[in-house]
Amino acid sequence: MTIQTPNPLTADQSPIVEFWNDILAPKVIRFRHIMVDGLSLHSQMVMPQLPVAPGDDVLDVGCGFGDTAYALAQRTGPEGTVLGVDCCQAFLDLAWRCPERMFNPNVRFANGDAERDLGEHAYDFVFSRFGTMFFVNPVAGLRAMCRALRPGGQMAHIVWRNREDNPWLAAARETVLQFLPAPGEDARTCGPGPFSMADEAATRAKMTAAGFTDIAFRRIDAKVLVGRTVADAIAFQLALGPAGETFREAGPLAEERRPQIEAALADLFAGVETNPEGLWMDSSSWLITARAPETA
Numbered sequence: 001m002t003i004q005t006p007n008p009l010t011a012d013q014s015p016i017v018e019f020w021n022d023i024l025a026p027k028v029i030r031f032r033h034i035m036v037d038g039l040s041l042h043s044q045m046v047m048p049q050l051p052v053a054p055g056d057d058v059l060d061v062g063c064g065f066g067d068t069a070y071a072l073a074q075r076t077g078p079e080g081t082v083l084g085v086d087c088c089q090a091f092l093d094l095a096w097r098c099p100e101r102m103f104n105p106n107v108r109f110a111n112g113d114a115e116r117d118l119g120e121h122a123y124d125f126v127f128s129r130f131g132t133m134f135f136v137n138p139v140a141g142l143r144a145m146c147r148a149l150r151p152g153g154q155m156a157h158i159v160w161r162n163r164e165d166n167p168w169l170a171a172a173r174e175t176v177l178q179f180l181p182a183p184g185e186d187a188r189t190c191g192p193g194p195f196s197m198a199d200e201a202a203t204r205a206k207m208t209a210a211g212f213t214d215i216a217f218r219r220i221d222a223k224v225l226v227g228r229t230v231a232d233a234i235a236f237q238l239a240l241g242p243a244g245e246t247f248r249e250a251g252p253l254a255e256e257r258r259p260q261i262e263a264a265l266a267d268l269f270a271g272v273e274t275n276p277e278g279l280w281m282d283s284s285s286w287l288i289t290a291r292a293p294e295t296a
Contacts, residue, residue, distance in 0.1 A: 016136050016191050017087045017113055023188070025090040027239040028064075032094075034236055036067055037277075038225030042158050042285045043129045045220055047071050051154050053080075056124040059148055060084040061114045062131020066095025066107070072127060073104040083119065084109045115141040118148040128157040128192075130285075134191035142210035149292035155212070156289045159197040161219065165284035167229075168226050169194060173242035175264050181256045183249040193242065203288065212290035220285045226269070228278040236267045 028035055047068075052058060052075035060069040063084030073082045084107065086092055092109045101107065112118070116136055118126075126145045137140035145155055163170035183189070197203040200217050207215050227233025237243040238261070247254045247261070254261070273280045 004280045016134070016189075019188055020088050021090070023239070025088045028088075028195055029090060029094070031236045031240060032065060032164050034225055034227065034232075035213060036065055039068060039130065041066055041221050041222040041224065042283075042287075043071070045222060046156070046218075046287050047075070048127070048160070050075065050127070050156055052076060052125050055079040056083045057122065059118060059123040059126045060144060060146075061118070061126060061128040061133075063095065063109065064088075064091050064129075064131075066092075066098050066109060067272075068127065068129050069095070069107050069109070070098065070100040070104050072125075073107045076106065078106055081105045083123075085112045087113050102229050114144055116144070118144045120147055121150050122154050123148050123150065126153070126155040130158055130160070130194075132157045133159045133194055133196045134197075136191050137211045138192070138196070138206050142207055142212070143220060146211040151292060152294045154289065155292070156287060158220070158285050158287055159203070160194045161286055162198045163195055165221075165282070166195075168224055168240050168281035168283055171268055172237040172265060173246060176237070176246045176261055178244045178264065179261050180246055180250040180254055183245055187245065187249045189245060194286040197286070197288075200286070203286075204257070207288070207290055211293060213293060214289075214291040216289050218287040218289070220287050222283055222285075223273065223280040224283040225277065226279050227271070228279050228282065230266055230269045230279065233269045233279050234262050237265060238262075267285070 001041045045253060049192055052072060054077040055279060056076045057080060058072045058076055063069045066084055069082050069084035076082060084095060091113050092111055095109050114131070115137055126149055130136065132141060149155060160166055204215050236264050269279055
């Protein structure tokens with residue numbers, strides 16, 4: 001079952017959306033255990049404090065596999081609703097099949113491009129975990145989120161902070177760059193990238209331009225799962241993120257130098273924290289909250 005958004009994806013979808021569906025989606029699904037289990041600590045830490053009340057209508061932008069949508073539904077109760085929107089149909093297919101679905105009939109999912117249209121004045125709260133960083137036109141995407149809120153409605157989105165506080169991404173990229181050239185300007189990418197909203201002043205300016213008020217930043221630090229084993233961590237880095245982009249764009253040269261790259265990454269991961277679940281590294285994000293204008 002598919003619920004359409006006010007502006008569903010069509011044949012004229014953007015190249016970035018095509019790239020997510022054709023190239024990245026299979027890799028993200030392969031490493032779902034890291035993308036969900038590893039990164040969910042950032043949303044779990046703030047979920048109880050989000051301004052969501054029983055009966056609220058909530059929009060989850062870039063909902064992925066649906067774990068945040070189902071968590072938000074626990075806050076709204078059966079009298080509220082949650083719509084999860086993502087541009088990757090493969091993610092939504094898995095979200096529909098989650099066991100949580102049977103306990104949350106108030107959750108729906110829709111395939112849509114958040115930068116184009118999310119409807120108007122339909123929601124009390126809008127949320128996004130690690131989704132807004134990939135907006136090609138961040139002001140347009142944030143404006144769509146603002147427009148989707150009812151007057152005075154609130155939003156929250158989680159984005160990565162600076163590279164220095166996220167060695168799980170930055171250190172792996174620097175390791176790969178010891179062996180491969182940086183991607184060129186014509187490289188196919190997932191969008192601006194995980195650190196595109198790391199700068200507080202620049203992001204605040206974008207949100208203000210999008211129409212938000214009462215903008216606030218809160219730092220969230222948490223360990224993230226980077227792999228069940230060292231081999232798993234290496235495979236993840238060479239498939240996704242800044243290191244994965246560098247490896248992918250280098251093509252045959254990357255494959256030629258794969259043994260040296262994997263050995264260097266193994267050295268990087270050899271000293272990280274481990275427990276029975278896997279390897280854990282430091283990470284840091286912003287929880288950014290804001291409000292829509294009181295008048296439409």
